Amino acid sequence: MDFNLKIWRQKNAQEKGHFETYHVSGIEEDASFLEMLDILNEQLIREGNDPVAIERGCQSSGPVSFDHDCREGICGACSLFIDGRAHGPDDHVTTCQLFMRHFKNGATITVEPFRSPAFPIIKDLVVDRSAFDKILQAGGFISVRTGSAQDANNILIPHETAEKSMDAAACIGCGACVATCKNGSAMLFVAARVSSLALLPQGRPEAARRARNMVAKMEELGFGGCTNTRACELECPKVISVEHIARLNREFLKAKFSE
Amino acid sequence: MDDKLISKIPDGPLAEKWTKRKSELRLVNPNNRRKLEIIVVGTGLGGASAAATLGELGYNVKVFCISDSPRRAHSIAAQGGINAAKNYQNDNDAIYRLFYDTIKGGDYRSREANVYRLAEVSTAIIDQCVAQGVPFAREYGGYLANRSFGGVQVSRTFYARGQTGQQLLLGAYAALNRQIAAGTVKSYPRHEMLDLVVINGQAKGIIARNLVTGKLERFGAHAVVIATGGYGRTYYLSTNAMNSNGSAAWQCYKKGAFFANPCFAQIHPTCIPVHGTQQCKLTLMSESLRNDGRIWVPKKMEDVEKLRKHQIKASQIPEEDRDYYLERRYPAFGNLVPRDVASRAAKERCDAGFGVNETGLAVFLDFSDAIKRLGHQRVQERYGNLFDMYFKITDVSPWEEPMMIYPAIHYTMGGIWVDYDLQTTIPGLYAIGEANFSDHGGNRLGASALMQGLADGYFILPITIADYLSHKFAEPKTDTNAPEFEEAENKVQARIDKLFSIKGKETVDSIHKRLGNIMWEYVGMARDEEGLKKAIEEIEKLKAEFYENVLIPGTQMQFNQELEKALRLEDFFEIGELMARDALNRNESCGGHFRIESQTPEGEAKRDDENYMYVAAWEYKGENQEPELHKEPLKYEFIKVATRNYKD
Numbered sequence: 022m023d024f025n026l027k028i029w030r031q032k033n034a035q036e037k038g039h040f041e042t043y044h045v046s047g048i049e050e051d052a053s054f055l056e057m058l059d060i061l062n063e064q065l066i067r068e069g070n071d072p073v074a075i076e077r078g079c080q081s082s083g084p085v086s087f088d089h090d091c092r093e094g095i096c097g098a099c100s101l102f103i104d105g106r107a108h109g110p111d112d113h114v115t116t117c118q119l120f121m122r123h124f125k126n127g128a129t130i131t132v133e134p135f136r137s138p139a140f141p142i143i144k145d146l147v148v149d150r151s152a153f154d155k156i157l158q159a160g161g162f163i164s165v166r167t168g169s170a171q172d173a174n175n176i177l178i179p180h181e182t183a184e185k186s187m188d189a190a191a192c193i194g195c196g197a198c199v200a201t202c203k204n205g206s207a208m209l210f211v212a213a214r215v216s217s218l219a220l221l222p223q224g225r226p227e228a229a230r231r232a233r234n235m236v237a238k239m240e241e242l243g244f245g246g247c248t249n250t251r252a253c254e255l256e257c258p259k260v261i262s263v264e265h266i267a268r269l270n271r272e273f274l275k276a277k278f279s280e
Numbered sequence: 281m282d283d284k285l286i287s288k289i290p291d292g293p294l295a296e297k298w299t300k301r302k303s304e305l306r307l308v309n310p311n312n313r314r315k316l317e318i319i320v321v322g323t324g325l326g327g328a329s330a331a332a333t334l335g336e337l338g339y340n341v342k343v344f345c346i347s348d349s350p351r352r353a354h355s356i357a358a359q360g361g362i363n364a365a366k367n368y369q370n371d372n373d374a375i376y377r378l379f380y381d382t383i384k385g386g387d388y389r390s391r392e393a394n395v396y397r398l399a400e401v402s403t404a405i406i407d408q409c410v411a412q413g414v415p416f417a418r419e420y421g422g423y424l425a426n427r428s429f430g431g432v433q434v435s436r437t438f439y440a441r442g443q444t445g446q447q448l449l450l451g452a453y454a455a456l457n458r459q460i461a462a463g464t465v466k467s468y469p470r471h472e473m474l475d476l477v478v479i480n481g482q483a484k485g486i487i488a489r490n491l492v493t494g495k496l497e498r499f500g501a502h503a504v505v506i507a508t509g510g511y512g513r514t515y516y517l518s519t520n521a522m523n524s525n526g527s528a529a530w531q532c533y534k535k536g537a538f539f540a541n542p543c544f545a546q547i548h549p550t551c552i553p554v555h556g557t558q559q560c561k562l563t564l565m566s567e568s569l570r571n572d573g574r575i576w577v578p579k580k581m582e583d584v585e586k587l588r589k590h591q592i593k594a595s596q597i598p599e600e601d602r603d604y605y606l607e608r609r610y611p612a613f614g615n616l617v618p619r620d621v622a623s624r625a626a627k628e629r630c631d632a633g634f635g636v637n638e639t640g641l642a643v644f645l646d647f648s649d650a651i652k653r654l655g656h657q658r659v660q661e662r663y664g665n666l667f668d669m670y671f672k673i674t675d676v677s678p679w680e681e682p683m684m685i686y687p688a689i690h691y692t693m694g695g696i697w698v699d700y701d702l703q704t705t706i707p708g709l710y711a712i713g714e715a716n717f718s719d720h721g722g723n724r725l726g727a728s729a730l731m732q733g734l735a736d737g738y739f740i741l742p743i744t745i746a747d748y749l750s751h752k753f754a755e756p757k758t759d760t761n762a763p764e765f766e767e768a769e770n771k772v773q774a775r776i777d778k779l780f781s782i783k784g785k786e787t788v789d790s791i792h793k794r795l796g797n798i799m800w801e802y803v804g805m806a807r808d809e810e811g812l813k814k815a816i817e818e819i820e821k822l823k824a825e826f827y828e829n830v831l832i833p834g835t836q837m838q839f840n841q842e843l844e845k846a847l848r849l850e851d852f853f854e855i856g857e858l859m860a861r862d863a864l865n866r867n868e869s870c871g872g873h874f875r876i877e878s879q880t881p882e883g884e885a886k887r888d889d890e891n892y893m894y895v896a897a898w899e900y901k902g903e904n905q906e907p908e909l910h911k912e913p914l915k916y917e918f919i920k921v922a923t924r925n926y927k928d
Binding site: 032033048049051052056059060062063065066067069083084086088089090091092093094095096097098111114118120122143144147149150151153154157158159161162163164165166167168169170171172173174176177178179180182183184186187190191193194217218221223224 | 329332333336347348349350351352354356357366368404406407408409410411412413415416417418419420421422423424440441443446447450453454455457458460461467469492519521522523555556558559560561563564669672673674675738739742785787789790831833834838839841842
């Protein structure tokens with residue numbers, strides 16, 4: 022298969038970025054989107070600096086930088102906005118699990134980084150998502166000291182509750198929700214963690230505090246507010262439901278009333 | 281006994297060794313812990329749990345990872361589960377049985393005392409993780425659920441759907457976040473360790489490259505912990521993450537830490553087969569699938585040919601024409617034989633011409649019986665996400681046709697040599713998790729990697745490291761202007777400058793792919809003297825070509841993924857060479873290491889206990905010098921060493 026790729030190039034956080042267009046050919050249908058980018062990069066490295074790009078003033082026409090790691094849809098490193106959708110046109114997958122058979126031969130594909138004021142660009146398609154770490158540091162844990170736990174079966178958790186908690190815990194922290202949201206809100210990300218822990222008896226003692234602190238940190242870091250458009254749920258590769266946002270709101274209100 | 285390899289295994293009865301060692305270990309009082317700095321490199325299950333626990337104890341911890349967040353470490357991708365000797369199923373499980381299964385599964389090439397301790401602390405891991413909010417699978421009554429894994433006859437594996445590694449890592453990462461917020465741990469994401477700094481024979485710090493700015497940075501400490509995982513990416517194609525690498529461990533080796541059993545690499549039987557030539561990564565299908573899936577190839581060659589020409593589908597082949605070869609060869613364990621045995625059996629069938637896809641390198645993993653027996657709903661609950669994943673990748677639904685699978689490199693049992701305290705041959709340098717060699721011998725059982733990472737990180741290292749640090753608190757902070765830091769940084773800088781100066785024509789990946797081919801061909805599932813010698817020669821040649829013809833675009837002082845890969849590939853060449861050398865030395869078959877020269881008439885692995893019942897620990901002797909082999913004899917005081925039998 023052949024494709025034209027319109028890719029966002031940006032030297033670093035300070036400089037302005039722009040689109041460059043490249044052509045790739047001979048791509049197998051079973052190749053993944055990232056394998057296709059690997060092939061493009063091989064090509065760009067061998068070509069050296071692309072003369073057309075240099076003529077247009079592009080100084081960074083070497084390989085395209087993009088974050089990736091496990092390539093099996095679980096690490097959450099990949100962060101590409103493809104043809105206007107987080108992780109591309111296939112539903113509920115990460116970029117690494119997107120395969121070229123979902124594209125028409127000869128198509129022009131636009132590739133951008135996840136965009137949000139809270140995710141500054143590092144280079145090309147690589148963004149800085151350390152804001153997510155900071156939100157979790159504000160309270161996304163249960164305060165238990167190593168070695169002080171009781172026997173695991175002393176805490177009974179009904180099957181359905183454990184499953185619901187697991188649904189929320191499946192979040193991979195990729196940031197597709199933020200990139201998709203018109204407000205750049207991280208509500209689904211925050212809600213997934215708050216809800217997953219709030220559902221479990223072990224997580225109850227700190228539930229309200231956790232919700233309050235994580236939401237405050239989210240606001241402080243420049244993420245927008247939630248206006249219930251539910252776009253995040255549609256684009257979440259792990260299909261995390263906005264039901265968890267409702268649970269977060271309940272915990273948040275409880276925290277307010279208890280103040 | 282080699283005087284450089286003092287294993288520090290306590291005397292006394294097996295079940296009391298850890299208690300005894302704990303009572304001997306010296307302590308550091310809480311006020312003094314604040315004065316002590318510890319570097320932890322890597323944030324997978326081992327690194328994250330160690331850093332969090334050390335922080336909790338009050339030490340000053342600096343934790344490093346190459347990803348944008350500690351949560352991306354490849355432990356996240358472990359699917360099936362974690363073992364613990366809880367005996368919640370009342371199936372006569374016990375610490376001793378988990379210990380025994382692990383020693384036997386490792387083909388009697390691991391230390392009794394270490395493995396027993398691993399089994400002993402396994403139960404506390406589950407308690408700890410549940411307390412952290414890890415949503416393990418539950419029965420309807422609210423109790424924890426279990427499943428079974430290869431090489432055992434009990435159900436002791438705890439799981440969170442097919443995402444157990446993710447959930448355990450998120451637990452450890454949460455504990456780490458709590459300490460980062462508390463100020464005891466400082467996190468350095470997007471930093472790659474490129475050298476270890478040794479002062480007066482003791483580990484005192486690291487040189488790391490800031491992957492965003494490209495700058496080399498110095499970090500000092502009173503002790504260094506390596507938790508950077510395995511070196512499976514030497515083979516290029518593997519189930520490891522793209523950025524997984526052996527470099528941190530390798531730099532420790534080059535600074536004097538012995539490297540043990542490098543040839544013990546695990547080849548996992550159930551991976552999605554290689555397609556085409558553009559692939560860079562293989563995907564694992566969890567071992568848990570072998571609980572209910574049945575592995576087979578056709579009995580008749582004509583069916584194989586029709587399958588390859590797409591004239592028939594697997595589901596059309598009648599029951600009597602299927603060869604369920606694992607059930608046939610190993611009736612007692614059936615489809616749940618250990619990974620090395622299952623992988624070799626798949627290779628045997630494919631070598632005999634019965635491989636079921638166009639490349640001839642695939643066998644079937646069939647769920648039709650399970651779907652009939654359990655119903656759609658229960659199979660969906662157990663394996664739904666794995667079925668979806670398989671469908672996304674291959675476009676074939678396991679609900680309708682069997683999966684196609686083939687073995688692939690998955691894990692490395694070998695690693696940095698450590699004593700019972702997890703300390704390497706360099707005082708002050710510790711290695712935990714997959715990065716060390718200690719617990720799995722020649723083959724690791726499924727669901728035991730997660731167990732070992734967390735055992736080391738939560739419960740063993742934080743206790744043993746105190747013994748070393750107990751007389752270090754009076755020492756001043758390590759001065760990163762010391763000449764040893766200067767020298768180490770200059771050496772790294774020279775490496776980088778050399779790479780940029782080559783300006784050749786080949787990309788790093790294209791050369792890495794060729795290294796992978798050499799490794800898979802000669803140091804893969806079946807090895808012999810001729811092939812291993814050839815591998816060493818070929819790696820040398822390829823390495824020479826790399827230094828003449830590699831092309832690294834861009835500059836050092838920027839985000840430069842090609843430079844990162846090139847630095848790792850330099851180390852993979854050397855790791856590959858040592859793996860071949862170790863495999864050549866070990867002229868026996870054991871666990872994942874199969875020497876063609878050493879097999880039974882039925883083609884089963886034949887161990888040679890008389891000559892090879894030892895840990896092979898290699899000492900670096902300098903550039904272009906042959907490494908020196910040290911042997912740590914393995915003594916079995918408490919179990920009877922036997923030929924592994926999964927037949928009856």
